[in-house]
Amino acid sequence: MSHLSRVHSLSRNRQAVRRFADRPVPPELLERILDCGRYAVSAGEDQPWRFIVVQERLTRHRLSEAAFNSEYVKTAPIVIVGCARVHSRISGHGKPAFPTDLAVATQSMAIGAVDQGLQVAWITGFRESIVRSLLGVPPDIPVVTLLCIGYPDGFERLPPRRPFTEVVAWDRWEGGAE
Numbered sequence: 352m353s354h355l356s357r358v359h360s361l362s363r364n365r366q367a368v369r370r371f372a373d374r375p376v377p378p379e380l381l382e383r384i385l386d387c388g389r390y391a392v393s394a395g396e397d398q399p400w401r402f403i404v405v406q407e408r409l410t411r412h413r414l415s416e417a418a419f420n421s422e423y424v425k426t427a428p429i430v431i432v433g434c435a436r437v438h439s440r441i442s443g444h445g446k447p448a449f450p451t452d453l454a455v456a457t458q459s460m461a462i463g464a465v466d467q468g469l470q471v472a473w474i475t476g477f478r479e480s481i482v483r484s485l486l487g488v489p490p491d492i493p494v495v496t497l498l499c500i501g502y503p504d505g506f507e508r509l510p511p512r513r514p515f516t517e518v519v520a521w522d523r524w525e526g527g528a529e
């Protein structure tokens with residue numbers, strides 16, 4: 352694997368961000384990011400996502416409180432709240448597809464953001480009921496992810512990745528349950 356493709360290079364050379372700079376994101380960049388999510392693949396082409404774009408300072412502050420005072424949410428100029436229509440299709444043998452669909456759309460938006468010089472942070476640890484009432488999300492609509500987007504305020508080294516041989520198996524499961 353000597354030559355890095357563009358996406359491979361983005362994946363390998365990504366840096367972790369813990370705080371965002373107090374710098375606005377141009378609207379055209381945000382629209383492109385949202386369009387990356389809109390065009391994401393989904394089970395049964397159901398497109399169950401609904402993205403709430405939160406930019407208002409007070410609402411972001413409240414969101415950060417709901418996310419256990421997350422520094423990411425507190426400092427990001429934009430937080431995209433990913434919700435799912437639960438009456439969306441159930442794939443395969445009754446396993447809900449919406450968490451995976453939302454993850455795919457979130458990753459598409461993340462790549463769209465990084466490709467334009469921005470950085471992102473995902474949050475799944477938040478009090479869903481508080482986020483729901485804060486943003487007026489109906490009770491039967493799950494709130495799946497928060498995606499914080501902005502320009503980075505410094506970087507940290509990426510945590511080391513597990514070696515290739517530990518995470519990839521060929522043709523069948525290898526090793527024990529660990």
Ligand SMILES: Cc1cc2nc3c(=O)[nH]c(=O)nc-3n(C[C@H](O)[C@H](O)[C@H](O)COP(=O)(O)O)c2cc1C
Binds near residue numbers: 366473510
């Ligand atoms: C699906 C997902 C959920 C995450 N949820 C949280 C969270 O609730 N709170 C938090 O502080 N970080 C959260 N993170 C951030 C990760 O814990 C990690 O700090 C971040 O991805 C930086 O890792 P990196 O060094 O690989 O970029 C989440 C990341 C992902 C991908």
